[in-house]
Amino acid sequence: MQRRPVQLLFPDGFLWGAATSAHQVEGGNVNSDWWRFEHTPGSPAGVSSGDGIDHLNRYREDFDLLASLGHTAHRLSVEWARIEPAPGEFSDAALAHYRRVLEALRERGLRSFVTLHHFTLPAWFADRGGWLGPDALAVFDRYCARVLAALGDLVDFVCTINEPQMVALHGYLEGYHPPGVTNAVLWKRVGRVLLEAHHRAVATTRAHADAAPGLVVQLPVLAPAREDAVTRRYRDELRAEIVDLYLDALRPGAGGDWLGVQYYRKNWVDPASPTIFAPPPPGFATTQLGWAVYADGLREVLVRAARTGLPLYVTENGIATEDDAERVDYLEAHLGAVLDAIGDGVDVRGYLHWSAFDNFEWAEGYRPRFGLIAVDRAAGFRREPKPSAYAFQRVAESGDLSRLRATGVAVA
Known part of the structure; x- marks a missing residue:
């Protein structure tokens, strides 16, 4: 049963915002492995990202809109394939573009969370073996x-x-x-390479910027599909690889200054399933993507992440749905779970919703609707805030979860 928060007020200085990633919103990322994957016949990604939502050109008006909706922070990524289109060849124009983007955020009073690598790779890097290439970490x-x-x-x-x-x-x-590989050995090797890449990026951040570095990890709640020893052991092994490996490697200082927690669902692990996971049991509400909605899971993973000793930010959390009333319910339940975690003594300092806009959702294309703001790509990329965007605004501007369903305009 979902717990209700003891109190409804978030701490002073709590950051509020939403997240995007470059490939999902900018469009025209033609030098990336993902663009090529989208355009390969038979690929699981059957839809082109195309023009995205044209955020590459509309970022200023998008930031105006987010600021008007009470956001005080924004998470975005810079696109490696634009910045380094060929090995060792850096685009001054791309870097200048991202300076303008970050200046626009600062001008609007939005704190910036900047992701260096958000799924996409330059095609040339992928061709050299990607994260398994001999010089991947140095590059x-x-x-x-x-x-x-x-x-x-x-x-x-x-x-x-x-x-x-x-x-x-x-x-x-x-x-x-x-790269579309199914290998029970290589995926574990890649995970460890990426963990080392994180540690190197922390050191590089400290050498070149005053920014606070941190890792962002998705932490699903994992349950066995059946209560037999084999299934429980398989669940434990999977949890060790996709949760414990990363959290156990982090500590204040060496692992970064903070940790980003990303949470979407509860998964039932099944060693007999060709997809690793079983469908949710009957009775669970599910999203457009068939993901089980389990709000208390956010409290659970925040409590687990707190063992790192790092301050926490929820850097992604959201629901794919065409029914925005479901999104409002989801926000209320999951923000309540954040307050529950804070009530348990967890140091949570911000919440960034996934996503700011309806956008490209990787192999699922444009069908899933995660955004607080709708985008009509057939009508000049017109933006339209949903009722959930205004519900979020009321909480962001007041710090009071009880304001989520209040009528009228948001009150600061």
């Missing part, structure tokens, strides 16, 4: 150093790598992200 470190030297003075929080365990799981075991 990534070179890219990080160049970005932070150029942009670091405008960055508040550096997100080194987005969901390293999901890069490994989706790309090297499940095979529905690039």
Whole structure:
């Protein structure tokens, strides 16, 4: 049964915002492995990201809109494939573009969470073996150093790598992200390479910027599909690889200055399933993607993440649904779970919703609707805030969860 928060007020200084990633919103990321994956016949990604939602050109008006909706922070990524389109060849124009983007955030009073690697790779890097290439860590470190030297003075929080365990799981075991591999050995190796890449990026951030570096990890709640020893053991092994490996490697100072927690669902693990996971049991509400809605799971993973000793930010959390009333319910339940965690003594300092806009959702294309703001791509990319955006605004501006369903305008 879902617990209700003891109190409804978030701490003073709590950051509120939403998240995007470059490939999902900018459009035209033609030099990336993902663009190629989308355009490969038979690929699990059957839809092109195309023009995205044209955020590449509309970022100023988008930031105006987010600021008007009470956001005080924003998470975005810089696109490696634009910045380094060929090995060792850095685009001054791309770096200048991202300086303008970050300046626009600062002008609007939005704190910046900047992700250095959010799923996509330059095609040339992928061709050299990607994260399994012999010089992958050195090449990534070179890219990080160049970005932070150029942009670091405008960055508040550096997100080194987005969901390293999901890069490994989706790309090297499940095979529905690039490079489309299904290998029970390689996915574990990639996860460890990415963990080392994070540690190197922390050191590089400290050398080139005053920004606070941190890792962002997706932490699902994992349950056995059946209560037999084999299934429980398989669940434990999977949890060790996609949760414990990363959290146990982090500590204040060496692991970064903070930790980003990303939470979407509860998964039932099944060793007999070709997809690793079983469908949710009857009685669970599910999203457009068939994910089980389990709000108390956010409290559970925040409590687990707190063992690192790092301050926590929820850097992604949201629901894919066409029914925005479900999104309002989801927000109320999951923000309540954050308050429950804070009531348990967990140091949570901000909440960034996934996502700011309806956008490209990787192998699922444009069908899933995660956004607080709708985008009509057939009508000039027109933006339209949903009722959930205004519900979120009321909480962000007041710090009071009880304001979520209040009528009228938000009250600061």
